Amino acid sequence: MDDKPDPGPLSESSELFSFGVIADIQYADLEDGYNFQGSRRRYYSHSLLHLQCAIEHWNKESSPPCCVLQLGDIIDGYNAQYKASEKSLELVLNTFQTLKVPVHHTWGNHEFYNFSRDYLTNSKLNTRFLEDQIARHPETMPSESYYAYHFVPFPKFRFILLDAYDMSVLGVDQSSPKFQQCLKILREHNPNTELNSPQGLSEPQFVQFNGGFSQEQLNWLNEVLTFSDRNQEKVVIVSHLPIYPAASDSVCLAWNYRDVLAVIWSHECVVCFFAGHTHDGGYSEDPFGVHHVNIEGVIETAPDSQAFGTVHVYPDRMVLKGKGRVPDRIMNYKKEKAFHF
Ligand SMILES: Nc1ccn([C@@H]2O[C@H](COP(=O)(O)OP(=O)(O)OC[C@H](O)CO)[C@@H](O)[C@H]2O)c(=O)n1
Numbered sequence: 307m308d309d310k311p312d313p314g315p316l317s318e319s320s321e322l323f324s325f326g327v328i329a330d331i332q333y334a335d336l337e338d339g340y341n342f343q344g345s346r347r348r349y350y351s352h353s354l355l356h357l358q359c360a361i362e363h364w365n366k367e368s369s370p371p372c373c374v375l376q377l378g379d380i381i382d383g384y385n386a387q388y389k390a391s392e393k394s395l396e397l398v399l400n401t402f403q404t405l406k407v408p409v410h411h412t413w414g415n416h417e418f419y420n421f422s423r424d425y426l427t428n429s430k431l432n433t434r435f436l437e438d439q440i441a442r443h444p445e446t447m448p449s450e451s452y453y454a455y456h457f458v459p460f461p462k463f464r465f466i467l468l469d470a471y472d473m474s475v476l477g478v479d480q481s482s483p484k485f486q487q488c489l490k491i492l493r494e495h496n497p498n499t500e501l502n503s504p505q506g507l508s509e510p511q512f513v514q515f516n517g518g519f520s521q522e523q524l525n526w527l528n529e530v531l532t533f534s535d536r537n538q539e540k541v542v543i544v545s546h547l548p549i550y551p552a553a554s555d556s557v558c559l560a561w562n563y564r565d566v567l568a569v570i571w572s573h574e575c576v577v578c579f580f581a582g583h584t585h586d587g588g589y590s591e592d593p594f595g596v597h598h599v600n601i602e603g604v605i606e607t608a609p610d611s612q613a614f615g616t617v618h619v620y621p622d623r624m625v626l627k628g629k630g631r632v633p634d635r636i637m638n639y640k641k642e643k644a645f646h647f
Contacts, residue, residue, distance in 0.1 A: 321618050323460040325542075326364050326374035326407075327626070328614040329582030330603030331357055332382040332416055333398050335390060346585065346606045350382055354401060356604045360614040361405045363629065371616055372459040373407050373436075375467075377582035377601055378414025378546030380431065391420035399430050408436055410467055413453055414546035414583060415515045418477035426477070427453070438464070445529040452523045456530050463619065464539045464575075466530055470547035470560050474517025475501075488517075491561065504557045511559035516547060518561030524569050531573040540639065541575045542624075548581035550598035552590035558583045570596060577624060578637050587632065595640035597624075602631045 334350040341348060349356075364371055380398055385391045402409050411431045418426075426432060437455035440446045448454045452472040458464050471477060475492060478485040492501060495512035504510035519527075534541050548554035549563035549570075560566065570576045571594045578597040585603030592598060607613040612630025626635040 319620065321369070321620055323463075324367075324369065324371045324616050324618045325459065325465075326360070326371045326614065326616050327377065327580055327599075327601050328357070328360055328374065328604065329377035329601040330379040330414070330585055330605050331376075331398060332379050332603070332605035333357075333394055334382040334384045334388075335394065336382075336384055336388075339384075341585070341606070347608070348382075348605050349607065349609060350384070350605070352609050353604045353607075354398065355609070356607055356612060356614075357398065357401050358404075359612060360629070361401065363614070364616070365404070365406050367616070371407055374405060374409045375465075375544050375580060376402075376409050376411045377544060377580060378412040379416040379582060379603075379605070380411065380414075381416060381420060382605070383416045383419030386420045395420070395429075395431070409433065410436060410457070410465075410544070412467055412544055412546050412582070413469065413471060415471070415476055415517075418471060418474070421477070422479075423453075423477040433467075440533060443529075443533055446526070446533050448526050449522055452520060454523055454526070460619070462537075462539050463542070464530070464534050465542045465544065466527065468519065468527065468543060468545040468566075469523060470519065470545045471517035472520045472523050473561065475514055476517060491518075495561075510557045511561055511563065513557065516558070516561055518563075519566055524565055527566070528569050528572070531569065531575055534575040535573050539575055540577050541573075542578055542580065543570070543576060544580045546581060547583050548588070548598065548600050549579060550590055550592055550596075552592070553588040553598035553600055554581070554584045555586070555588075567592070570594075574640065577639055589633075589635055591637075597635070597637040599626060599635060599637075607631060 336350040381394045385394045434455045438457045452469040454469045456466045501514040547560040584600045585606040587602035588600040602613045615628040615632045618625045624637040
């Protein structure tokens with residue numbers, strides 16, 4: 307028998323559940339360095355201590371989060387140069403093992419600097435086993451050709467993890483037709499010899515360290531959002547790459563961010579879109595009431611600060627409580643769309 311006191315009818319101030327967010331840990335056993343422009347310090351080894359502090363915080367919360375969303379770039383590409391990819395990944399994943407709740411791993415460009423897509427698919431960074439399967443709706447099952455899935459951490463709340471490197475020259479076998487197709491798209495938009503350089507581009511997101519979403523993945527996303535609309539669910543979407551220009555440095559956007567926005571904007575259910583990659587973070591609410599939140603990167607967070615957050619979910623809003631350089635954000639649901647429990 308449940309002997310907890312009856313909380314009475316749920317008001318709009320009752321918290322339903324919470325979840326953790328953290329981005330761009332980019333761990334490497336290296337001295338501090340700088341980003342490509344030389345403007346931001348990167349704390350490669352301290353990032354592991356930042357992760358440990360975040361996990362200690364989540365483990366100690368009186369009402370623990372239902373899960374943590376790891377938004378990609380878990381270890382830095384430098385590990386590949388030093389043949390330390392597996393060792394560093396093991397260290398970071400061992401740290402995540404101390405977390406008392408499940409973690410959902412997103413894949414970013416640094417995953418592909420270290421590992422092939424096949425390796426990642428068979429690794430502990432593949433958390434698709436945590437997916438929800440909607441009975442009698444086979445169209446909501448993702449294909450094996452991209453790394454994406456959806457799950458339901460709390461009734462009527464669906465989370466969708468997207469693969470922003472589904473269309474990319476990273477992590478793809480260079481002899482495959484898909485690699486040639488992606489290279490063609492990249493070259494059509496980026497005439498620079500150095501394909502990582504956005505110099506002179508009218509669409510600066512077309513650089514090698516970004517990627518995009520295949521039509522197949524977009525069709526699948528559309529099917530899941532159709533189901534969520536019909537079932538009056540609230541949806542949270544996560545991806546390594548951001549998709550909304552007002553919330554992000556234009557160089558960091560997904561190649562075909564407009565295509566994802568078009569799908570999302572044709573549905574009512576999406577509350578917010580969480581991404582990493584832009585280490586300075588960012589936020590904007592779009593004209594359709596979707597909140598775009600880019601979480602500040604751990605890798606560029608000084609030892610005396612922090613970079614993670616907990617999102618508290620209420621019947622009418624989500625509230626990001628940020629730690630260190632992650633600001634608090636209130637994300638109200640679209641008007642007339644709050645739950646009335
Ligand atoms: N203008 C640039 C920027 C980067 N590169 C090279 O591209 C590779 C990835 O860059 P890196 O800064 O490591 O990628 P992150 O995912 O950590 O950060 C993305 C955004 O820059 C954050 O704001 C690396 O080899 C760079 O040297 C480049 O050639 N030209």
